[in-house]
Amino acid sequence: MSGGDMSDIVITGVGQVPVREHWDVSLRQLAARAILAAIHDAGEQKPQALYISNVLGSLLSRQANLGALLTCDCGMGGIEGTTIEAAGASGGAALRTAYLALRSGQVDCAMVVGVEKITDVVGPGVDKAIAETLDTDYEGMLGVTPTAMAALLMQRYMHEYECGHASFADHPLAASIHAVGNPNALYRKALSREEYEKSRPVCDPLNLHDIAAYADGAAALILTRSELVSKDFKSIPVRVSGSAVVTDRLSLHDRPDPLAFNAAGISISQACRQAGILPGDVDILELDDAFSIYPVLSVEAAGYAKRGEGTTWMKATVASGKPALASMGGMKARGNPLAAAGVYQAVEAVLQLRGEAGDCQVKGAKKALIQCLGSASATAAAHVLEITQKS
Amino acid sequence: MEIPRHWRLKQQRYALVGEVCPHCDAKIFPPRDVCPECGGEAREAYNFSGKGEVYSFTRMGEGPAGFEEQAPYTVALVKLAEGPVVTAQLTDLGDTKVEIGMPVEMVTRRIRQDGDERGMIVYGYKFRPVMQG
Ligand SMILES: [Zn+2]
Numbered sequence: 001m002s003g004g005d006m007s008d009i010v011i012t013g014v015g016q017v018p019v020r021e022h023w024d025v026s027l028r029q030l031a032a033r034a035i036l037a038a039i040h041d042a043g044e045q046k047p048q049a050l051y052i053s054n055v056l057g058s059l060l061s062r063q064a065n066l067g068a069l070l071t072c073d074c075g076m077g078g079i080e081g082t083t084i085e086a087a088g089a090s091g092g093a094a095l096r097t098a099y100l101a102l103r104s105g106q107v108d109c110a111m112v113v114g115v116e117k118i119t120d121v122v123g124p125g126v127d128k129a130i131a132e133t134l135d136t137d138y139e140g141m142l143g144v145t146p147t148a149m150a151a152l153l154m155q156r157y158m159h160e161y162e163c164g165h166a167s168f169a170d171h172p173l174a175a176s177i178h179a180v181g182n183p184n185a186l187y188r189k190a191l192s193r194e195e196y197e198k199s200r201p202v203c204d205p206l207n208l209h210d211i212a213a214y215a216d217g218a219a220a221l222i223l224t225r226s227e228l229v230s231k232d233f234k235s236i237p238v239r240v241s242g243s244a245v246v247t248d249r250l251s252l253h254d255r256p257d258p259l260a261f262n263a264a265g266i267s268i269s270q271a272c273r274q275a276g277i278l279p280g281d282v283d284i285l286e287l288d289d290a291f292s293i294y295p296v297l298s299v300e301a302a303g304y305a306k307r308g309e310g311t312t313w314m315k316a317t318v319a320s321g322k323p324a325l326a327s328m329g330g331m332k333a334r335g336n337p338l339a340a341a342g343v344y345q346a347v348e349a350v351l352q353l354r355g356e357a358g359d360c361q362v363k364g365a366k367k368a369l370i371q372c373l374g375s376a377s378a379t380a381a382a383h384v385l386e387i388t389q390k391s
Numbered sequence: 392m393e394i395p396r397h398w399r400l401k402q403q404r405y406a407l408v409g410e411v412c413p414h415c416d417a418k419i420f421p422p423r424d425v426c427p428e429c430g431g432e433a434r435e436a437y438n439f440s441g442k443g444e445v446y447s448f449t450r451m452g453e454g455p456a457g458f459e460e461q462a463p464y465t466v467a468l469v470k471l472a473e474g475p476v477v478t479a480q481l482t483d484l485g486d487t488k489v490e491i492g493m494p495v496e497m498v499t500r501r502i503r504q505d506g507d508e509r510g511m512i513v514y515g516y517k518f519r520p521v522m523q524g
Contacts, residue, residue, distance in 0.1 A: 123456075124453070124454065124455050124456040124457075124458075124459050125455075125456045127453070127454075127455035127456070128455035128456035128457065131455050135421075137396070137400055137403075137421065138403075138421045138477075138478060139478050140455075141502070141503070141513070142466070142478060142479060142480060142502060142515070143451070143454050143455065143457070143458040143461065143464065143466065143480060143502070143503065144466050144478055145451070145455055147451075148449050148451050148466050151449035151451075152447040152448070152449050152466070152467075152468055153447070155447045155448060155449055155491070156446065156447035156468075156491070159447070159491045201452065202452055202453075203449050203450070203451050203452060204449050204450045205449075206449075249427070251478065252468060252476075252478070253468055253475070253476040253477055253478045254427060254476075258447075258468070
């Protein structure tokens, strides 16, 4: 197959393991379970290349070179396999890499697996490792963590727009309610507004329920070009109609306006332009909600809401359900397996578009926009996924 | 132990030495040899005054490894008088209620200790409230 044609890139298989504290399961086992599930879901289609999103393997499991490890473990020895790392945006960045490989014509079937094994280490060592996604010399080495960065943003936001902590409740509450129907979610209990407002202070003004818990997870996708999908394929291919990765200055202190999540906004407009849609056209909007301030800044950056009106937009949108936010629990309730989070977003969107999302199903969903962020929008990956007609 | 890293950073940590851009006169911290304003090469050292004000702040209830014993502590984005913003801990707060816009000045303090009691002690910049009067 020659490159340069504009055939569709489609997702034909998805797999995931429940997000948990999997004390008895290793990084390689987590990844293998998701990989095998995706291959099975795709009708035993085998990839020619494996793109792995992972941040903490070297730091917490002391394991690098996952490409060789995971391909051979899963009976795919010899194929291309490499790790893609962009902090919390790794999953989206790996999907983007698979998309480009297929577009180039060099690869006909690609797999993405996002895997993060958090619980090989317990306590402050985990926070230290995750802080390596910041500027180590000028942030991490001073005792600053991504949680503190989110708190600095929220404090400034509350100061500039004179709003209180309670106005950030809507996204986390919606996420918690949606996760009740998702068997792969870490927390399946709907939060009340009072529980949100009165949760334990962690990093002023962030409380416990402003923070998505880190946990172990793995999720996988199989992708190919539409003309290569077998006539016998039993499921419905989901088209990747827009794909973008954008970076910003790594540190908040280097940005002229830290509350402007520029990379988040630009990546959404690029992905939507490529798909030929407007951001408001989607039925499902899956934002990065690692911290409750992130989705607020993201919808302002993407133009859903004016600056300072993101929390108001969030309240109205949760009420209308159009688009559906965090439809299977988001990071807040599904859990945040850092590099795998963006791949879970894609898996969940595929299930929604196929109509296989069970109790979480958004009726008639045809278009989904998913976005994951590396640190506080230092890297942003956005993808538009759309249902195709079964051929 | 990361002795080369700490040695390399000591000018910045002890004296807030950044750079000034010869093309557009922007003051740069942290130094990076490329001007973030105009993209030109910028390698000339510049000593910051260490004066600034709080742009945002948070009190961290728990610290990552290496900082557990210091917690709780306050971290801030400090807008320096010369323009750049720096991330740093606040110190010597006493009963001071931290607020956005509060004037602060740089001091040198212990930042962290690597590893056990034999680990290397790292010193560097923190900011304290400017004494009134
Ligand atoms: Zn310049």
